[in-house]
Amino acid sequence: MRNKLILVFLMAQVLLLSGCQTPPTVAEHPGYISKSNLDDSDPRARLVLGSKALVGNIRMANLAFRKVGQFTQAQVGIQNLSNDRYNIEYRVEWEDANGFMVDQSGVWRRLTLSPTQIDTIMSTGKKPEAEKIVINLRLPDDPFIINQDKK
Amino acid sequence: MMHFFKQTKVVFLLLAASFFIVGCQSNPQGQQSDVAMVDPKSRGHLQAQLTMADYVALAETVTNKMLVSKLVQKWGKKRPKVIAAVPVNNTDNENVRMRDLHDRIQETLFGSGVMRVVDKSATDFDYVIKSELTSTRQYGKGGKQLVYYTLQLKMFTLMGELVGQWSDDLAMAKSQKKMF
Numbered sequence: 001m002r003n004k005l006i007l008v009f010l011m012a013q014v015l016l017l018s019g020c021q022t023p024p025t026v027a028e029h030p031g032y033i034s035k036s037n038l039d040d041s042d043p044r045a046r047l048v049l050g051s052k053a054l055v056g057n058i059r060m061a062n063l064a065f066r067k068v069g070q071f072t073q074a075q076v077g078i079q080n081l082s083n084d085r086y087n088i089e090y091r092v093e094w095e096d097a098n099g100f101m102v103d104q105s106g107v108w109r110r111l112t113l114s115p116t117q118i119d120t121i122m123s124t125g126k127k128p129e130a131e132k133i134v135i136n137l138r139l140p141d142d143p144f145i146i147n148q149d150k151k
Numbered sequence: 152m153m154h155f156f157k158q159t160k161v162v163f164l165l166l167a168a169s170f171f172i173v174g175c176q177s178n179p180q181g182q183q184s185d186v187a188m189v190d191p192k193s194r195g196h197l198q199a200q201l202t203m204a205d206y207v208a209l210a211e212t213v214t215n216k217m218l219v220s221k222l223v224q225k226w227g228k229k230r231p232k233v234i235a236a237v238p239v240n241n242t243d244n245e246n247v248r249m250r251d252l253h254d255r256i257q258e259t260l261f262g263s264g265v266m267r268v269v270d271k272s273a274t275d276f277d278y279v280i281k282s283e284l285t286s287t288r289q290y291g292k293g294g295k296q297l298v299y300y301t302l303q304l305k306m307f308t309l310m311g312e313l314v315g316q317w318s319d320d321l322a323m324a325k326s327q328k329k330m331f
Contacts, residue, residue, distance in 0.1 A: 069224035107192040
C-alpha cells in the first residue's frame with residue numbers, strides 16, 4: 001500500500017513538473033546554425049554577410065514592414081560601424097510565412113557606405129504571399145576583377 | 152650549284168627548328184581559354200553596355216515603383232487589362248535588346264497578379280504602359296567612359312491621359328586603358 005502511494009506521488013510529481021515546463025521556444029529560422037555572418041535576430045528578416053571583412057563592421061537596423069496594396073514592403077537600415085568606406089553589393093529575396101522562397105528575382109545591386117553611415121534598402125515582395133526578407137551582402141564579386149579582396 | 156644547295160639546306164633546317172620549337176610550347180598562342188559558369192545575377196561587365204542582369208535590375212526597380220504607387224493600390228482586386236508596349240530605344244546604342252527588357256518588365260507585371268496583361272493587338276484594355284530607355288555617355292582620356300542609362304515607364308488611359316510615370320537610373324564607369 002505504501003509502495004503504491006509512493007508510486008502515485010512520484011507519478012503526480014512527474015506530471016506536475018512536466019506541466020510546469022515552459023513550452024519549447026520555436027526557432028524563427030529552424031535549421032540554421034548561428035554564425036557571426038548570419039543575423040537572424042528579427043523573425044521577419046535575415047542578413048547574410050558573404051564576405052569575412054564585413055562581419056562586425058556592417059549590421060542591419062531599424063527594420064520596418066508595411067502593406068502596400070497586396071504587397072509587403074520592407075525598409076532595412078544598413079549601418080557601417082567602421083571608419084572605412086565600403087563598396088558593397090546586396091541582393092534581396094523574399095520568403096512566405098512558411099519560409100518558402102517566393103521571389104528570387106533580385107540581382108546584385110551596389111551600395112556605397114561612408115564611415116559610420118547608415119543607408120536604407122527598400123524592397124517590395126512582388127508576390128502577395130511574400131512575408132519575410134533575406135538580405136545578402138558581400139564585397140563586389142566580378143569575374144573579371146581578380147585582384148580584389150574577396151575575403 | 153653546290154652553294155645553292157647549301158643555302159637551301161640551311162633554310163630547311165631553320166624552318167624545321169622553328170616548327171619544332173613552336174610544337175614544344177606548353178601554352179601556344181591561340182589556344183582556347185577556359186570558360187567558367189558565373190552567377191547570372193552578378194553584375195560583371197566587359198564593356199560599358201547593359202547586360203541581362205542590368206535589364207532585370209532596371210525592370211525590377213521601375214515596376215516595383217509602379218506596383219506600390221497609389222494608382223495601382225487603388226485597383227485592389229479589380230485586375231485591369233494592361234498592354235505593355237515594347238520599350239523605345241533612345242540610347243546611343245542600337246544593339247540594346249529591347250525585346251529582352253520588355254519581357255522582363257512584362258514578367259514582373261504578370262507575376263505580381265495585380266493586372267491582366269494583354270497583347271498589343273487586343274481591342275479591349277484599360278491602360279497602356281509605354282517605356283523608354285535613354286542614355287548619356289561621356290568620354291575621357293585613355294578610353295575612360297561614363298554612361299548613364301535611364302528607364303522610364305509611363306502609364307496612359309484609353310483616352311491617352313498620363314496617369315503615372317516612374318523611372319530608374321543606372322550608371323557605369325569605364326576606367327582608363329592599361330598599356331601593359
